[in-house]
Amino acid sequence: MQHTLSALVQDQPGVLSRIAGMFARRGFNIHNLTVGETEKPGISRIIMVVSGTENDVEQFTKQLYKLIDVLKVQDMTHIPCVQRELMLVKVNSTAATRREIMDLAEMFRARIVDVSEESLTLEVTGDPGKMVAIGKMLSGYGIREMARTGMVATIRESGVNTEFLRNQVEIVAS
Incomplete structure (x- = not known):
């Protein structure tokens, strides 16, 4: 299953390399990777799409928190976004x-x-x-x-799950 992870990191040289290396050492591929500035100076957001089980993602998250420049990690897979x-x-x-x-x-x-x-x-x-x-x-x-x-x-502040709504419309239409 593919998971979407969001990581807030300090904007320092080598952060992305350490994160990508961590996944590579464990034999996991990052399918999608986007990095950009946030609303806070000196903080970047990394969005990663990776394949793995819930247990794998839990382990990735724990390992990411061990990296010094990682401030917050969130699995957005099951959250409306x-x-x-x-x-x-x-x-x-x-x-x-x-x-x-x-x-x-x-x-x-x-x-x-x-x-x-x-x-x-x-x-x-x-x-x-x-x-x-x-x-x-x-x-x-x-x-x-x-x-x-x-x-x-980004997480939907409204909490509305558009995937759920889209599926309901498809069920009603069929």
């Missing part, structure tokens, strides 16, 4: 397909950020599922290049 990712995708485009691709972009609320005679570059922001969905739709045109930022996440 907002998750977003940014993707830039360059797609083959001809005069004949340009309108179709632009319509797809509009459907997914993507922005066209570059146009050439042979390609369109789209900026897509959303949850990881949206990235997979638009990627599948655009693959038929030929994806030339793609870059994804990795997921960022």
Whole structure:
């Protein structure tokens, strides 16, 4: 199972290397990694998506707390949160397909950020599922290049679990 971990760390050289090394030494892969400043100067937030059991995550958390620059670790997997990712995708485009691709972009609320005679570059922001969905739709045109930022996440203060609500809507619709 994949788990989303959030770690607040002191913004010091080598922190990310020590965290990644800890996972590597234990034979675990980090599937997604995003690092950025927080609202507090000198503090960064690291969002990691890792595979493992609940027990594995508990052990990771304990090991992370042993690292001197780690201030707080939270498993966000079962907590309602907002998750977003940014993707830039360059797609083959001809005069004949340009309108179709632009319509797809509009459907997914993507922005066209570059146009050439042979390609369109789209900026897509959303949850990881949206990235997979638009990627599948655009693959038929030929994806030339793609870059994804990795997921960022924050806990929903409202406590509303949108995954739960989405599943309820799907049950009612079927």
